[in-house]
Amino acid sequence: MGAVWDVLTNEVTYSSAVRFAALLLFAASGEWVAERAGTLNISVEGMLLSGAFASAVSIDLVDSMWLALLIGALAGLLLSTVQANLSHRLPADQFVVGLTINILVLGLVGFLDDGLDPSVAGAGVVSVPLLSDIPLIGPALFAQSWPLYLVYPLVPAMWWLVYRTRWGLEVRAAGEDPNSADVSGIRVNARRRQSIYLVGLTSGLGGAYFVLGAVGSFEDSIIGGRGFIAIAAVIFGGWTLKGSVAGCVLFGAVVSFRLSLPQQGYDALGTELLQALPYIVTIAGMAMFAHRVRPPAALAKPFLRGLK
Amino acid sequence: MTDIVAQPAENSPDEILAATRGRHLVIGEVVGLYVLSIAAALVLAGLLVAVTGGSAADVFNALLDGSVRNPGRWGLTLGAAAPLLLVALGTIVNSRAGLVNIGQEGQLLIGAAFATYVGVRLPGPGPIVVVALCGAGIIGGALWAGIAGGLRYWRGVPEVLSTLLMVIIAAQAVGYGLKNEGLLLSAAGNRANRNQVSEQLASDTRIPRLTWFGNEFPTTVFLAIALAALVAFALARTIPGFRLRMLGQNPRTAQRAGVGATRYGMGSMLISGGFAGLAGATMLAGGDFGNYQLVPGFSTNIGWTGLLVALVARERAVAAIAVAFTFAGLRTGSGFLAATGVERKITDVVQALLVLALLIPPAVLYIRERRRALNAAKERV
């Protein structure tokens, strides 16, 4: 157990945990909105990957980190238009569409990245004075490469959007009782599509952040299923934003944990178990909390009247 | 006033659907939509090829050569189609029950692992071992899907996520097993440490292969086709199939009529996992994959592709036969792409584009029917 203590007292663990948590959170905060609207988008995985790929490619072409991040976000947005319009303008099954988008993106990325130079110019680390001196978690939260900081205002912005704007009120109505919302004059499917565009943007941005601000290189497996973990975090958090944040932190920590343990020379658990650990923990987390929480009443149920 | 909700009301527009359908929906429209969608997908793929400096014509020819034209190729295609069809059949059963299982890739792998264990260790006459290893594959796949099913029905975990996450866990589990001689790792020989390979199946514990017109393929093909007919029949004409359909179409009515959601739902999860596991076992013992040995990455996306086959076949078991063959063709055809200089992964892209394209016509048709029914005013009463 000495290794575990070593890991827990090592700054790197926390730093790495926050980096992974941020990746999850970029996706989860957008997906939270989309699920409150009543949609379930397993294509989040593909959106993350597309953002990662697009930013990796573009950072070589344009010289601006901001632009590369933006391009990543737009790549996610592009994919989200496919998901949104096939599932909520046409009545194609959203799981089928989501799954196929993931396969498509994986194939596209695999196809196109043949001649790509894997390492990319990463974004520089920016430390926040004072706050980054807090022991252990200070550097983790405040001494990261700067694209990560984008997630800090993003999360409260999502909250504000859903609870303080008319758009958010209509989104919530669309997710709980689309029929009543429709009769009240709300354009249910339009709100659903818009919420999916939102998760496309945030996920694309998240993928871009991960390449440019965390890993510093690109490969096909860079996202590796973490998009699904982000969705699980929303469920685990009971469809509240706070809960989703908690879920992302927890799952991000597990991912980091399993990377740090071998680095500390501790490998009794075996690589396979460690690799599988985040996913096992995710399932266990859902198993513990899923049936205590109440999803939006119309979650994953397509709305068909009018098809506005 | 009756409900405002979209339900067939008195003198409902849907009531007219059957009558107007014949008149308004000409076959030509339907075919036209499909042709348009498929063409769009292929054009996009062609553009992609062109953008990376390849020739779409070359690609097309290479695919045809690789899948059916060249000698011996369509046998290979059949060999790939068989497990695809098996996975698709399981998926169809599940979808009809209203469940979303997208973890076939993992269930297939676990099935193959179980089959390896039994196939390598079980003493006895060859044919018995073959049957036993297939049975083990079914059990392995069913078990893996069953865990997700159990999590859904007893802990409320959505199976779309649990089956998905378990694919990754399955890959790790099999990888671990292949490092352990007690489990799956071959004891024979002192291979280099990095090689995780299982023992090869003895030559009499393999699925028999046939050779027709110079094409070799395993007899699994006939098994798969027979099962397709069986599934189609069972769903349409037997009582359990009837109950399953009820569950998928209206779970509350089904509950009232005595169809326990848990029992039938779990049952369908086990069945779909079992089919995937059987696919894994027959892949192992069939000879087209991995040379009768289990290796990491054994599943080679058969699970995912099989799932897509079911989707494209719109959950019709008999249609799945043709679709499986087509997708298998893409797979084997891609083997010939190296000569054209185009990256193999293009077939994955083409597959995904085709699936997306094929989702559009039914969706558009559905809307058009509804719109017509709700707003048609062409005829005088």
Place this chain on the structure above:
Amino acid sequence: MQTPGPAAVELVDITKRFGRVVACDGVDLALQRGRIHGILGENGAGKSTLMKVLIGLVHPDRGEVIIDGQSVTITDPIDAAGKGIGMVHQHFSVVDALTVWENIALGDVGRLDPAAVRDRVGDLSRHYGLAIEPDARVGDLPAGMRQRVEILKCLRRDPHVVVFDEPTSVLTPAESEQLFDALRRVVDEEGRAVALVSHKLEEIRHATDTITIMRQGSVVERIATADSDAASLARAMVGRWVSLRTERAALGLGIEEAATVDDDVDDEPADARDVLELVGVSARGGDGRVLLDDLSFEVRAGEILGVAGVEGNGQRELGDLLSSLAPISAGEVRVDGRPVRCGVAGAMSRAGIAVVPEDRHDSGCVLEMTVAENLFLAEPERIAPRGVIDRRRMNDAAIELIERFAISCEGPDSPLWSLSGGNQQRVVLARELSHEPKVLIAAQPTRGLDVGAIEYMSDQLRLAAETGVAVLLISTELEEILDLADRIVVLSRGRVAGEMTRRDLDLERLGLLMGGADVSEPAP
């Protein structure tokens, strides 16, 4: 009555077809300020479509809507509200998961200002005497309160025209009176135009100034309420001479009249045994809410027991429970003295309990399956010896049932969604009765049906009782209960608030019980 003001809104030559069916055929309607305008017609007459045109949910094929002399196009409900037209829907357009003020704000445009909305809610509820708590979650409110939210949501936009769509199904008789008083106030004091849409004759005669009668898509008569009489209204509504006595329930006529003892009310057979018993049944909802609370009653062979009550007091849960759709937390359900397991798929059905559910689409049938398949949902063994469905046997058996129950369809292979609502209900009834059940539960059996279909259902229920089946009728329509039931229990807040026989009916006590008052037996 005041002299009527100018027309607030005029519908001219409104025509709407759905496929081959004409829902509205050249309808003219003028709603004037200062008047309560009754729109009377049976279910399927076209009044719902007409109102949907007014509120922007449906766009007419021909005709115009004229507001203040100008022809306008109403694109959607928000647009309608902007033009001064509001509707209080029958099944409500409120979202349970949101609070009262959020619901009232839903459908506005512009920046969301919670404080302003809350203030307005307070003002409105004080003005109309409809007290409500702005931050309460609507899903937690009882049905009468939820209607208040619906009304406030409508009135908030200060509409010139307010349409009330079948508002009294969730109200006790006393509450209905209050509503009509409020309507009168709205019209007289504020000069709005009110349209009251209903299939209930008595209600329309009682509360309106002028009546427009619709039948099969057309306006058949316009008459001042003061000049109308029940018989001619009924004839206009249904298109043929109707017996006010035998069809009064279908016409929503005269609770008072219905209350007079009929000479065809049977005395209960002396040896009737209890077939269905509920003993101390309690059930909770997913969020812990009490749905049924120590509910006990019994139904005897050959009797029709009416469960009366305002919507939202446990009727749905009772129906679900007896359909094997819900478990219980305490108590027991017995058929012929033997307990039946609750919440276990098909257990109630196997015990001999047949159910015609409140919402056939929800749990009564499978729309995508054929008529034949729907007829044998619960007992496929009958048409599938040895496990394989025998098509010919299925079709033959289906045809037999189709003829016996006069189901109008193209054949046993037609999909169920192609049948009209009334015929779908017949399919459900046919299936349930073909098992020769011991108990028949009918939950809101005539909801959404036209007079002919209502008559049919009522006859079937009486017939079942005559053949010895114990019939349980759950209905929020008092007229229906009074028409059919031999004995009545009132369901209030999930328990039996009181009981009386048809013969000893005390309408006032009934109304009080429905309203939740704790009324003990009157002194003999």
